[in-house]
Amino acid sequence: MNAHTVALREDHVELLDQRLLPGEVRYLRLETGEEVAGAIEAMAVRGAPAIGVTAAMGVAIELERAPDRDLGTSLERVCERLARTRPTAVNLVWALERMRRSLLPRIAALEPPTEIRSKARALALEIQAEDIAICRELGDVGAELLPEHARVLTHCNAGALATAGYGTALGVIRSAMTRGRIKQVLACETRPFLQGARLTAWELVQERIPVTLITDSMAGSLMRRGEIDAVVVGADRIAANGDVANKIGTYTHAVVARHHGIPFYVAAPLSTVDLGTPTGDWIPIEYRDPEEVVTFAGQRIAPPGVEALHPAFDVTPADLVTAIITEGGVLRPPFGPALARCKAREPASGGGRSDR
Numbered sequence: 001m002n003a004h005t006v007a008l009r010e011d012h013v014e015l016l017d018q019r020l021l022p023g024e025v026r027y028l029r030l031e032t033g034e035e036v037a038g039a040i041e042a043m044a045v046r047g048a049p050a051i052g053v054t055a056a057m058g059v060a061i062e063l064e065r066a067p068d069r070d071l072g073t074s075l076e077r078v079c080e081r082l083a084r085t086r087p088t089a090v091n092l093v094w095a096l097e098r099m100r101r102s103l104l105p106r107i108a109a110l111e112p113p114t115e116i117r118s119k120a121r122a123l124a125l126e127i128q129a130e131d132i133a134i135c136r137e138l139g140d141v142g143a144e145l146l147p148e149h150a151r152v153l154t155h156c157n158a159g160a161l162a163t164a165g166y167g168t169a170l171g172v173i174r175s176a177m178t179r180g181r182i183k184q185v186l187a188c189e190t191r192p193f194l195q196g197a198r199l200t201a202w203e204l205v206q207e208r209i210p211v212t213l214i215t216d217s218m219a220g221s222l223m224r225r226g227e228i229d230a231v232v233v234g235a236d237r238i239a240a241n242g243d244v245a246n247k248i249g250t251y252t253h254a255v256v257a258r259h260h261g262i263p264f265y266v267a268a269p270l271s272t273v274d275l276g277t278p279t280g281d282w283i284p285i286e287y288r289d290p291e292e293v294v295t296f297a298g299q300r301i302a303p304p305g306v307e308a309l310h311p312a313f314d315v316t317p318a319d320l321v322t323a324i325i326t327e328g329g330v331l332r333p334p335f336g337p338a339l340a341r342c343k344a345r346e347p348a349s350g351g352g353r354s355d356r
């Protein structure tokens with residue numbers, strides 16, 4: 001991809017404004033935690049891992065500006081503000097918690113403010129670098145699941161734009177492409193925000209991966225006609241039992257895929273797994289402005305006065321998921337014990353390494 005999602009500069013966060021894609025590549029200059037929070041809320045950046053990385057950078061930038069004596073309160077305040085921006089993607093609170101866990105003890109121990117600030121910066125960059133490495137790892141693992149000449153359906157955008165780079169579902173597709181396994185990617189447009197039409201298509205065209213855009217409602221018929229070999233999607237939160245929250249419309253694909261015996265894969269880093277959420281019923285689902293439903297590309301398409309609803313995510317029950325592809329390997333049902341084992345080994349959860 002000819003653009004980076006986000007970068008931490010000396011005194012600001014440089015953020016690709018995804019709302020303008022594919023028409024224009026423009027970067028926002030965000031100088032405060034509040035500006036970063038606003039950009040996440042407004043969907044200038046989106047995708048669970050990308051939101052987490054951007055929020056961590058928002059913390060680092062806020063601490064650069066905070067007076068020495070206020071580092072503790074500034075840290076708490078900015079984490080609390082950023083955590084409220086988007087409720088479903090758990091990578092956000094995962095990254096913020098990681099920043100807090102590492103920085104608060106240093107602040108309490110009265111370490112020099114310059115060292116605390118440089119640790120914040122280093123940890124945000126580490127979260128970013130790790131995310132790229134993890135996506136490559138799970139991409140390679142997941143590619144092995146796809147058959148030769150695979151025709152793969154994906155929903156929303158779980159690509160480089162949704163992560164620090166490379167992508168989760170699109171990471172699997174990228175890795176499979178290098179192995180010569182991809183015949184065609186069917187990208188669902190993903191109404192109403194059109195992440196598939198605007199972002200997935202943009203990424204894949206640039207990568208020269210054969211992509212065909214379809215409307216969300218075409219997927220079922222293509223499955224019935226035997227034109228799809230596998231579904232690969234990302235996730236915003238995976239509950240302890242393996243239920244998966246992802247972009248609205250994912251559940252429908254999973255149901256139809258099961259009906260037709262088509263494998264349904266979820267590709268996600270372990271930072272998306274939330275063992276504190278027992279099942280999908282507990283996952284908070286973000287409701288966005290219904291304006292996004294009654295308009296299309298800025299044009300009003302529905303009559304004034306009509307009611308509209310916009311749940312941005314749905315939950316796919318674990319029993320419709322064929323496998324969860326993580327950096328810890330390919331997990332098969334029953335997902336509960338497999339997820340618990342992998343999370344226990346995850347470095348950022350304390351399994352083997354600490355951020356201190």
Ligand code: MRU
Pocket residue numbers: 046047048049089155156157158159162163167168169195233234235236246247248312
């Ligand atoms: O509302 P969005 O665009 O943030 O939703 C994004 C998705 O649903 C992605 O599929 C998910 O975050 C996985 S990204 C690797």
